[in-house]
Amino acid sequence: MTFSAVLFDCDGVLVDSEPITVRVLRDMLQEEGWVMTYEQCYDWFIGKALPDELPTVRKMTGKDLDMEWVMAFRMRRNHALSNEVMAIPGIQDTLDAILRDxxxxxxxxxxxxxxxxxxxxxxxxxxxxxxxHIYSGAETPRNKPYPDVYLAAAHGLGVDPKECLVVEDSVTGATAGLAAGATVLGYCPVPDKQEDLRRLGVRDTFRRMDELPTLIAKLEQERVQG
Incomplete structure (x- = not known):
């Protein structure tokens, strides 16, 4: 049995944006008094929506930062992204292969x-x-780790979420995909992230995007065999 649809996260799966976004966020938090390394900022915020984390930001900075600060971050982030963001290596060929099927x-x-x-x-x-078929968790009642954005994507494609394959790179996003009832694969170019996703319950992990079409075919063959 084949999967009805493949649903992709964006940051870290389609585009290599996370290092840029985390760098800008770390710098802006440091300007407000919350000093941390890049790695600490990554671990704290990756996969999460910044508006949802405002209570933590206020606590750690001691400042009453609000959506105006979030919008300032987005402007600075978008400027950096427009100059630096690149596609994940191999993603175009991978999308072409999946769309042929x-x-x-x-x-x-x-x-x-x-x-x-x-x-x-x-x-x-x-x-x-x-x-x-581009869906933003910022426009659903609840953002990741809740399943709303994946449920919206499945509904938009007219398929059962349980018949979808989700491709994620973060624990927050994988939690959302699993909560939607989908089969989840973890894209982990950095090996030390694999175990976290496997413990969560993703079906499998892979390190190179060009491995994805073959992995999907393997999973579909296993579904046929029961």
Whole structure:
């Protein structure tokens, strides 16, 4: 039995944006008095929506930062992304291969705001792959780790979430995919992240994007065999 659709996270899966975003966020938090390393900032915020983390930011900075500060971060982040963001190596060939087998049945389902999604996918030439099937967790009642954005993507494609394959790179995002009832694969170019995702319950992990079509075919063959 084949998967009805493949749903992709964006940051760290389609585009190599996370180092840029984390760097900008770390610098802006440091300006407000919360000093941390890049690694600490990554571990704290990756996969999470910054507006949801404002209570923590206020506590750690001692300042009453609000959505105005979040918007200032987004402007500074978007400027950096527009100059630096690149597609994940091999993603175009991977999307081409999946679309040959499942025409029109892919979606981008991200926790990021829509402006960031449009900027990144446009900048890297990936926008046309997804057409209207780009879904932002910032526009759903609850963002990741809740399943809302993956449920919205499955509904938009007209398929059962349980028949979808989700590709994620973070614990927060994988939690959302699993909560939606989907089969989740973990993209882990850095090996030390694999164990965290496996403990969570992802079906498998892989390190290179060009491995994904073969891995999907393997999982579908296993489903056929029961």
């Amino acid at each position: 499942k025409p029109g049945m892919i979606a981008c389902a991200s926790g990021a705001d829509r402006g960031k999604l449009a900027l990144q996918l446009g900048q890297t030439g990936l926008l046309d792959y997804f057409g209207t």
